[in-house]
Amino acid sequence: MSKPKVAFFDFTCCEGCQLDTLNIEGEALVDLLNAVDIVEFREVMTEKADSVDIAFVEGSITRESEIPRLQKIRERAKIVIALGACAHIGGVNCLKNHLAMEEAQKIVYGEAAENYDTIPTRPIDAVVPVDYVVPGCPINTAELLRIVKELLLGKTPELPTYPVCVECKMAGNICVFELGKTCLGPVTRAGCNAICVTAGRHCWGCRGLVDEPNLDAQKDVLEKHGLSVEEVLEKFKIYNTCTTEVAK
């Protein structure tokens, strides 16, 4: 069997996720490169490919011209994987959408609209069907490696179906709420090992909502600790504006 052809594509983003793929431990990266053919990866290579088996797509869609480009990638790829929060849920780019609502005429959609294509930020699955997701801002490279291995073995990669709190407890962290601060851990999909709380901060929700998030429980937790829903919604905006727009 010939090796699967893998390609990386970037849209509007900081490109940190694709750079982190190069941070997979040296020998593991060499093994991976022996198992697949990287056929297109503009940031680090010159070649371009006609068809690919696995297309990793990084970044969100923020321009009209990006839509046909993404559709063409979908046409020539057997599997499309959203790489990172921008592709998965819009990421911080979706903060622009609040601006669009608040200051649309003034800054973005005034005279500019006719001459310059900029559209409200959307995740890639708002434009084409997406097969799998590697969540996070940035991605967890161990999770990426697991997903690629499972695909190579013909398995269907799954993401955790429980919230970050589960991993946070296992990491032995003091609950952020106990410290009197807000945290999005209760409603955010696990898989990051609660890295932000372990490093002294709170969960920002970059991995998107967990399936069937228990929003009532989150509200109860907030009330118990004297925190406001507004405060948590303000934090929620940073990564999940597009998610909530879709939910509406």
Add this chain to the structure above:
Amino acid sequence: MSSVHINVHHVTRVEGHGNIVLNTNNGKIEQLRWEVPESPRFFEAMLRGRHYDDVPHIASRICGICSIAHSTASILATEAALCIEVSEQTWIMRKLLFNAEMLESHVLHAYCLAAPDFLGVKSVFPLVKTHKDVVLRAMRLKRLAYRLAEILAGRKTHPISLVVGGFAKLPDPDELAAIKGALSDSLADLDATVELFATLSFPDFERETEYIALQDETEYAFISGKIASSDSGTAPVSNYLEVTNEFCVPHSTAKYTKNNRDAYMVGALARFNLNHEQLYPRAKDAAVTLGLRAPCHNPYMITAAQVVEAVHATEDSIQLIDKLLERGLKEEAIQSDVTAGQGVGAVEAPRGILFHDYTYDENGILTKANCIIPTNQNHNNIQKDMEALVPTILNHRSEDEIRQTLEMLVRAYDPCISCSAHLLRVTFTNDACLCRDGPRKG
């Protein structure tokens, strides 16, 4: 005489999107342009209305490769605006964390993005088979830099513990001691890196320009000091607008800059030219081995200057860890009372001087942001280099060779284009200007 038509739509092995356009007719250049069509990202507007605790977190996402530089500049601007004081311990840890990014970014660029051109391949991946030891060495150095950042800030891409006022968590002294040993061991890998890059023949092209970088009396400056120009001496960072003088060009979504001449250069070579005397001895030796002497006017030697700085950052990190361990790490309270105000933060990102300028209200909510990114400051210099370079090679080289020489020039600058098009407010008052800033003081 034949005609040349080069249109490199999205130069590869650079961060972000840029195009090279060259059209000639009978040996005469009709069109020669470095174009930057990257999507504008509206960060300047997205930061508005956010609490200062969120601002560096969001600003970090301007760039995945220099997120520590953006976070640090964002924090320095915030602290200057809100009058927040930080401790010496915080300052040492910030310098150490900054070194981690400098090392990682320079290794990535030198080995993975620039070296393939010199080794006759189109990417780093074929080198896994032909030069496995070289690739593994690059990966070891990158991994070490990542590890250093992980110990200090939880991770390298989008650091977590690095916050306004200090660090949200202190590193484990045992881990610091261990990474110090690993950094000392890595000097052998860095020596091998210097030897490897000393064997590469950098294209022979010189164009003197103005060089701008931070300068600090006490050390080779990365996150402190004043703005220094090779033409006009130093100025405080709060005067950055008088140095950068941004302007718009029709073929680019990024803004261009100029100071005393029609263009200036920022980045590793600018820093080396201005501050080389403050390098550690081992880094000075590396420069000699690489044939790099200040002042150097060959932009292709930016990569050599990056290798020199990788050695310097490693030596400096070893010293900083010693200092931290000798002092003993102490839990420190982070100042929480703030005053309304405006402030500028300037750092040397791997690609050059970076400015964040914020205004906050009395509740610590951001009301105005302006960021000037190193690659934007280099765009105009890249254009001027191309205009000087192309006539010297046009009639002696094939179209492919010319294309490759131009691509290598762009890559030498290690442009980070996705950040450079981060904040445009698009207004299109006329075709001559794709972008315009809001009203500015000064």
